[in-house]
Amino acid sequence: MIEQSIYEHLQSASELNILTQYGGKTAVFNQNAPADTDPMWAAKPQYPRIVFAADWEHSADRALGGTLSVDVFCQEQGIPPENMEPIVRNLLHGWFFSSGVETVAAQWVNSNYFTEPKNKIAGVTLTFALLGFPKMTISPDVIARINVWTAEQFPQLSVINQTELLPAWKPETGAAVYWRISATAPAGWIPDTYQTIWRTASLRGHVFAPDIASVTQTAQEIIGGLYAAKRLKKEHEAPVMVNTNNSIDPTADALRTGQMMVDATFGVIVHRVANQPLNHIYTDKIEV
Template sequence: MMTLEELIYQRFSTYEAFSEKLTTYAGLPAAFYQKAPDDKQKEWGEEQYPRVVYTIDMQADQERKSAGVMQVDLYCDESKSMPEDIEPLIRECLKNLIVKPDGNSHYAFAWAKTEMFDLIPSGRDRGVSARIIGATLRFDILEYSHQETSNPDPAKAVQRWLKQLEPSALVIGEDNIDMFYEPSGVRPAFYVRVASYKTNRVTYAITWLDCVLAVHVIAPEPEMRNSWVRWIADQFNIAGEITMLDDSIMLLQEVSVDTSADYLSKGQITVKAQYSMSRLGAEPHPLGYTTIQE
């Protein structure tokens, strides 16, 4: 498995519509993490532009509901391609892409903004007769972490139900992917997360819990996304209940759809459900027997 930084380079260098626009360094597309090599390095070909330099900052932004930020700086000179021609290809390269690096989380990238710039070339920039122009693209990094906790688990139950409902789709947390997954209109990606849960009532044998689940439907075109959203919501309403992994029943009490919601960060389907947890014979938590020695 690769790191997130390595996967981004892999994507940039193999997405031909974009990589063929870049110059080469040591025979490979000129995409660099954090810093480009010095302009005097012999590995540069006859041209040093266009090139991209990207950075990743994995600091969560609660206001933007992102796990981090990726910045992509595109550098061009006026002798070849213009940034206005390449910038849309960078966005297209990452649009709706699901990435699976080392660890348990999947990631997607939501374009936030683009700013154009120009630079005055320094004296050591050989072969550059015009000013350097470019674009800075900012992407919010959205994390789709594993939601599975303990049994019975409402997110895991809905994931399994969705996979049985539509086997050809990618259900994040249920399916394994190799580096990348590009959702399509016929093979979308689904992600289920627990937005909130609370205790409803407690009896001698059972604790009843109310939960709110958010379901993300990821597909390229709005028409196909909305079609999948409505179909899945209908299937929830028809089913009325979902069998959990311990064979107990989760009751689906309310299903709501917001097709205008951000499908990457918020999710278009909200499900209010109720399920029970046995209070008898509960397995002890593995941390219950932890001892500390000084």
């Protein structure tokens, strides 16, 4: 569960040692916090504390997306929420959370402060957009091939859906790459035949790195490597050509758009259904 990865990440953050404790652990909760009368609270003020919740929804282009809401509750006379907000925001914004085959990125949207005069509570709600990175497949599996190729040629990179990832990670010192398909269309530059049609899959490569210089360098190396490789090969399957039309836009949104554009061209064998054979033939003999 992605929520478990988020919970463990916040629990292990030394920056949150200023929170109160519950059951010997930092007071971070998923969905709901225990009642204030619960005996497992530490013998001191039960604030500050954090309660988060993830709301998931289907995303047309990514299959998985949603919103992460993080409520930080503070006592009016204790640590102010203005001090807590940047700490929590830095612990989640730009971070990736992985669980099994699922990976999502958290992107800060806004922060709204609130007060509860009756309970003498002040707090802040931080909202983050969650964007998924599902594994996309077609036949032939172009994405699987370029994932394997990228991981083999650039072992220093983390390739989403190929490299084993930590439950919580952030590309601060290295870089990460995600490949997806944005469209498929007739190749155009190779004529179709009776038995084979040629198609081009438009691939988008997302590069996540600490700064634009690292993004540009990483993207240039990958695109140059594809031109040099010319084809992505797999035993017993036709090759995929990747050296016709590739480009880079370092300023593109890394999360939603992707900075690398690659045309992957391949042939598709057309399987035609044979006509129903004649199994029984009868003839009448006519004498003239």
